[in-house]
Amino acid sequence: MRPIAPEALTGRVAGFVAHLRLNDFALGPAESAAALALFGDIDGCDPREVRLGLKSLLAGRREEWERFDDLFEAYWQGRGCIRRRPDTPATDSRSRPPPGPWRNHLAPPPAGGSERVHPPGAHGPDDGEARGRGRVVASPRSSLARTDLRHLADPAELAEAERLAARLARAMRHRISRRYRNAPRAPRLDLRRTVRRNLGRGGEPVDLVRRRRRDRPVRVVVLLDVSGSMEQYSRFFLQFVKGLTDTWAESDAFLFHTRLVRITDALRDHDPVRAMSRLALLAQGFGGGTRIAESVRFFNTRYAKAALDSRSVVMILSDGYDTGDASAMSREMQRLRRRARRVVWLNPLLGWRGYEPVARAMAAALPFVDCFAPAHTLEALAAIEGELARL
Amino acid sequence: MEDGGAARPHGLTDGDGSTPGGTLKVEALKSRLASVGYIADDALAMALHLALRLGRPLLVEGEAGVGKTEVAKAFATATGARLIRLQCYEGLDAAAAIYEWNYQRQLLAIKAREDDEGADETEERIFSERYLLRRPLLEAITQDEAPVLLIDEIDRADEEFEAYLLEVLSDFQVSVPELGTIRAKSVPHVILTANRTRDLSDALRRRCLYAWVEFPDPERELAILRARVPGAGERLASQVVRFIDALRREDLEKKPGIAETLDWVAALLDLEVESLAGDPGAIRASLVCLLKTESDRAAITPEVLTRITDRAAA
Numbered sequence: 001m002r003p004i005a006p007e008a009l010t011g012r013v014a015g016f017v018a019h020l021r022l023n024d025f026a027l028g029p030a031e032s033a034a035a036l037a038l039f040g041d042i043d044g045c046d047p048r049e050v051r052l053g054l055k056s057l058l059a060g061r062r063e064e065w066e067r068f069d070d071l072f073e074a075y076w077q078g079r080g081c082i083r084r085r086p087d088t089p090a091t092d093s094r095s096r097p098p099p100g101p102w103r104n105h106l107a108p109p110p111a112g113g114s115e116r117v118h119p120p121g122a123h124g125p126d127d128g129e130a131r132g133r134g135r136v137v138a139s140p141r142s143s144l145a146r147t148d149l150r151h152l153a154d155p156a157e158l159a160e161a162e163r164l165a166a167r168l169a170r171a172m173r174h175r176i177s178r179r180y181r182n183a184p185r186a187p188r189l190d191l192r193r194t195v196r197r198n199l200g201r202g203g204e205p206v207d208l209v210r211r212r213r214r215d216r217p218v219r220v221v222v223l224l225d226v227s228g229s230m231e232q233y234s235r236f237f238l239q240f241v242k243g244l245t246d247t248w249a250e251s252d253a254f255l256f257h258t259r260l261v262r263i264t265d266a267l268r269d270h271d272p273v274r275a276m277s278r279l280a281l282l283a284q285g286f287g288g289g290t291r292i293a294e295s296v297r298f299f300n301t302r303y304a305k306a307a308l309d310s311r312s313v314v315m316i317l318s319d320g321y322d323t324g325d326a327s328a329m330s331r332e333m334q335r336l337r338r339r340a341r342r343v344v345w346l347n348p349l350l351g352w353r354g355y356e357p358v359a360r361a362m363a364a365a366l367p368f369v370d371c372f373a374p375a376h377t378l379e380a381l382a383a384i385e386g387e388l389a390r391l
Numbered sequence: 392m393e394d395g396g397a398a399r400p401h402g403l404t405d406g407d408g409s410t411p412g413g414t415l416k417v418e419a420l421k422s423r424l425a426s427v428g429y430i431a432d433d434a435l436a437m438a439l440h441l442a443l444r445l446g447r448p449l450l451v452e453g454e455a456g457v458g459k460t461e462v463a464k465a466f467a468t469a470t471g472a473r474l475i476r477l478q479c480y481e482g483l484d485a486a487a488a489i490y491e492w493n494y495q496r497q498l499l500a501i502k503a504r505e506d507d508e509g510a511d512e513t514e515e516r517i518f519s520e521r522y523l524l525r526r527p528l529l530e531a532i533t534q535d536e537a538p539v540l541l542i543d544e545i546d547r548a549d550e551e552f553e554a555y556l557l558e559v560l561s562d563f564q565v566s567v568p569e570l571g572t573i574r575a576k577s578v579p580h581v582i583l584t585a586n587r588t589r590d591l592s593d594a595l596r597r598r599c600l601y602a603w604v605e606f607p608d609p610e611r612e613l614a615i616l617r618a619r620v621p622g623a624g625e626r627l628a629s630q631v632v633r634f635i636d637a638l639r640r641e642d643l644e645k646k647p648g649i650a651e652t653l654d655w656v657a658a659l660l661d662l663e664v665e666s667l668a669g670d671p672g673a674i675r676a677s678l679v680c681l682l683k684t685e686s687d688r689a690a691i692t693p694e695v696l697t698r699i700t701d702r703a704a705a
Contacts, residue, residue, distance in 0.1 A: 026593045034445075041444040042417075042437075049417070052437035060596035062452060062587070065603040191494045192486070202501070301642075306587040335644075 009044075010036060012076075017058070019075050024265070025064055031057070047076070163243065218311050218341070220244060220251040223299065225318030227257040227290035233348045233375075237317050238279070242267050252307045255279075256295035262303065292322040292361055293329040300335045314340045317375065319349045320362030330364040337368040350374035416440060420469070429458070429465030430607070430614045438602035439466060448560050448581035450545075450596065453604035456648015459584040462604075463541035466582065473538040475579070477527035479548035485555060489528045489565055497522050518569040528556075532563050532575035540579040546589045557595055607649065609636045615649060620656050630667040631656055634703035638681065641699075643690060647681040655680040668704035671697070 017032045034057055042053040051072050059065040193209035222241050226234040245251045245267045253264050269275035299307075308314070314336060322329060337343055345365065350373065366372065420443070421436040431439070435451075439462070442449040451459045467474035477488055497517040504513065525533065531540040545553065559565060563575035583599060585591060607615060609632040616628045623631070631652065639646045647655075658677045664670050675696065682688045691699075 026597065028597070031597070038441070038445075041441060048433070049437070052434050053441060055434065056438035056441055056449075056600045056602055059603075060450075060593070060599075060601050062603050065601065192492070195492075195494055195497070202505075205498075306590060309588070 009039065013039075016054075016072075016075050020058060020071060023067070023071055025058060026060060027058060050076075218250070218313055219307070219309060220248050221307050221312055221314045221340070222251070222253045223260070223295070223314065223316045223318070224253065224255050225257070225290060225292070225316075226255050227321075229290065229319050229321045230317075230348070233317075233319075237375075241317075242275075252303070254299060254303070256290075256292070256299075258291045258294070260295040260298045290318070290322050291324050292318060292320070292365075293324040293332050296332040296336055297328070300332060300339070304336070304339050308339045310341055312340045313342045313344060315344045315346065316369075317346045317348075319347055320345075320359045320365065322359070322361030324361065326360040326364040329361045330367070333365045333368040342370045343368060344371040344373070345369045346373055346375035348375050423469040424465050425614075425618065427465050427468040428618045429461060429469075430611055430618060431462070431465075432604075432607070432611060435462065435602050435604060438600050442580060442582070442600050443470075445600070446578050446580075448583060448599045450583045450585065450591075450599035450601050451604060452585050452587060452601070454606065454646060454648070455586060456646070456650055457604045457606055458649050459586075459604060460541065460543055461649075463539055463543075463582040463584070466580070467539035467541075470539070470580075472536065472580065473534065474541060475527050475531045475534075475538050476541045476543060478543045479545050479552070481547055481549065483548045483552055485552075487526055488552065488556075489526050489559070490567060491524045491526065492518070492569075493522045493524050520570070523567070523570070528559055529565055529573065531579045532559075532565065532577075533573065534579070535576055537577040538579050540581045542581065542583045544586055544588075545583045545595075546585040546587065546591060550592065553592055553595055557592075557598060560598060606639055606646065609633055612636070612649070612652065616652070616656060619653055620660070622660055623656050624665060626666055627659065627664070628656070630703050631659070634667060634699055635681075637699045637702060638691075641690065641695065643682070643687045644684050645682075645687060651681050651683075666704060667700050671700065674700060 013036045014032050017027055017035055021027050035054055038053050038057055039050075043049045051069065054072065055065065055068045059068045190209045194205050194207070197207050197209055198205050222244060224234060224237055224241055226238075230237075241253045241263075245253050245264055251264070252262070253267055255261050255263050263279060266275055266278040269278060333343070347362070417433075417436050417440045420440050421431055421433075424431050424436070424439075438449055438451075441447070451462055453459055463476075464474060466472075500517050500522070501513060504516075508516075523529075527540070531538055542556070545556070548556075560581060563578050564572050566572040606612075609629075612632040612635065613628055616623060616632065620628075635647060635652050635655075655677060658680050659673070662670075662673045662677060664673050664677075667674060675693070678688070678691065678696075682691060
């Protein structure tokens with residue numbers, strides 16, 4: 001095994017960090033340097049060792065940990081530090097097109113910056129379909145094929161939805177802050193402050209200072225149905241959910257149709273256009289059937305423990321048309337209800353004259369719902385403000 | 392001091408990385424952990440190795456019962472370091488985690504010497520190290536030899552505390568207004584564990600190395616069983632790990648962890664079960680060691696149990 005020229009390695013490692021960053025890893029320049037420094041502490045010629053070492057350094061959460069091996073393979077496979085082609089001068093690595101599998105992972109380079117490292121025009125004719133294994137990455141070809149969430153409805157309405165969401169969030173917050181004031185006298189003495197306050201009395205504790213634990217605000221978790229039957233509403237609700245997650249720090253949002261995906265991070269993306277295209281990718285299968293029970297089950301097993309505590313409000317935005325089993329629905333709703341403080345179900349169909357929640361899944365879910373309200377128009381949403389404040 | 396608590400990041404030119412020792416060191420760490428009864432998988436061993444070499448904190452996440460806390464204990468034992476543990480909980484504050492003045496003692500000292508001492512001397516005296524209660528974080532940075540600092544279930548602590556912890560972890564110093572800044576004599580090896588009850592901040596994650604610990608595969612679990620319950624027969628042990636593996640694939644609310652497996656084997660030994668094929672009644676009865684909620688017990692019906700048992704015993 002031949003030693004690798006340092007510049008080649010530097011370029012490759014920096015490229016790998018950029019590759020991970022494009023795949024939503026939260027990495028800064030410090031991580032690039034650390035990744036490079038890592039090669040001094042491990043056997044740089046053992047791919048397994050390099051993979052495990054970089055994984056421990058660069059992955060920071062479970063989702064990243066699980067995706068890392070695939071991304072690592074895509075980047076280094078076939079052209080890693082071991083099998084570098086001898087005929088290529090080492091310093092050339094910056095100007096060469098990226099290796100085959102990687103092209104599939106590349107979004108068109110955002111203006112400036114990364115362009116030097118991986119030039120555009122590198123899309124090979126055959127690499128995409130052959131190697132791609134359906135990873136969630138931005139690529140121009142695939143996003144066009146999906147529903148374009150950018151042209152939802154007219155902008156004024158969307159802005160209104162966001163404003164409304166912010167107002168609802170505030171309504172709930174008001175309720176929380178009132179609860180502080182009514183809290184009973186704190187049972188614990190604050191000795192530090194007591195001593196300070198009484199220094200003037202020679203340390204005799206005359207005035208007692210008490211302390212109480214600060215209450216954490218309510219968490220809001222939104223599960224948004226984006227299946228076919230909800231198509232007219234889900235785009236608008238998405239904006240509503242965005243407003244909610246923007247205003248409310250302790251919130252989490254999920255999309256579901258036949259499966260459930262977490263969209264909180266995508267919604268909080270500062271660049272609205274990128275946020276929408278990320279959402280479009282997450283919502284693959286948008287407009288298909290619904291499996292509510294299955295989605296709630298997935299939420300319960302995978303996310304509920306992290307997303308919910310005894311102060312959480314779960315808000316489900318769905319019409320309750322489910323193709324699944326009603327008994328599963330009631331079982332999962334019961335599990336959900338047990339974990340959360342309140343479950344709110346907003347159903348756009350409820351606003352229709354003569355609508356009865358007869359859909360089997362809806363009927364099965366109702367016993368476990370604290371607040372069942374219509375949500376077919378902005379007015380209807382605004383009307384539940386008071387309801388939410390009471391939760 | 393261990394081999395590299397103070398290792399500094401290497402310069403950018405140090406790219407040859409062809410030292411053949413790399414793998415050996417990870418393997419050596421692995422076997423040292425094994426010698427104290429902890430069977431680590433490759434990824435975790437690498438993460439620990441790097442934590443040791445780079446002197447960075449290691450964040451270990453995983454389902455309840457995969458042995459996250461045990462990692463720190465075994466790591467401390469294997470490296471011969473002292474283990475200092477900080478258990479996090481909601482409302483944990485600096486006074487409970489870093490330091491607190493011993494107020495009662497200070498008050499007593501003031502009372503006792505009220506008449507024959509000036510205010511300045513009194514102040515001098517009662518704000519000295521004698522009256523300082525060291526909590527785990529301060530304790531950990533004032534050791535002569537680098538200890539292992541286990542910060543358990545960091546996700547249970549509040550976000551404010553997490554931010555403060557971040558500061559301590561990057562500077563390894565604590566400032567006490569009355570005493571001045573206390574700098575670390577040695578940089579502790581920090582292991583944080585989290586259970587995903589709350590999402591941790593990106594800043595903390597970036598500061599740490601990371602390892603996600605899965606439930607062990609049957610092979611590793613067998614090694615764990617051999618190390619921890621040497622009394623279990625080879626046949627029973629291999630049946631048990633297959634059984635547990637199958638059970639974890641069922642749709643359970645609370646999947647049995649390693650501790651549950653060990654409990655169960657101990658129970659089976661106590662019931663004198665030598666093979667899972669032999670005694671369905673005893674197995675059914677001993678399931679209390681594995682299934683800890685009512686709905687999980689209901690989910691494993693006798694039919695499911697028979698299916699899993701038969702496959703495990705085959």
